[in-house]
Amino acid sequence: MQTVAIEIRNVEGTQAAMGWAGSHTLVIDRAMGKAGGLGLGFNGAELLGLTIGGCFANDLRYVAAERDLKIKEISISVEVTLQGDPIIATDAMLHVRVQAADGSDCTDLIRRTSEISMAMNSLNRGISVTLGD
Template sequence: MAAVTVELRSTDGTEAAMGWAGAHTLVVDRAEGKAGGRGLGFNGAELLGLTIGGCFCNDLRYVAHDMGIALDAISATVTIELSGDPIIATGASMRVACTTSDGSDPAAVIERARAISMAANSLPRGIPVSVEIA
């Protein structure tokens, strides 16, 4: 079984956190004025949307490569629906467009990516999340 581990640590002088995996980093924060947030980075809902959309964009490339199809432009817009107290994500929708280098219809690439996308297929099935005190 494969596993991926990311790390997050508070950032001195702010109430934000720096997250990293390997050599890649990003900043996690709350919106300006929300619980000490300064808007220095992405909030959880934004990260969830980026997870869904970013994973799908990568999957489009994987699928196109496997199918021998060259993709030009890709665009994905993800909307995360939130509600409740505590607030939870109640749904996500994604609008995807891409073009092929030869002008062919990319529908088969998009459909195959939908079938294999890790994030888009994991979330509806639900995954357990454990929290341990270190």
């Protein structure tokens, strides 16, 4: 079993937060004027979309490497649908385009990636999120 630790703390003088894992950081905030947000960083829905799309982009590279396939270009758009009160993400749609360096068809690469993508599979299977002490 593998565990990844993420830390989040408030940013002094703002109502935004800074998140980090290892040496990588990002700013988390709400839209300007929303609950004190200043629009300094990504909101939760944007982070969810980035998680899904970013993970898929990385997984495309893993699958391509297994096949000795060089990728020239990746283009991924993610649409996250939000509904309800409290608001929840009810759907996410990925639009994926991949161009191989040798011009070969990448349909099977995309299909295989969808089968092994960590974020996609975790969400589709219903990841458990609980509060600790």
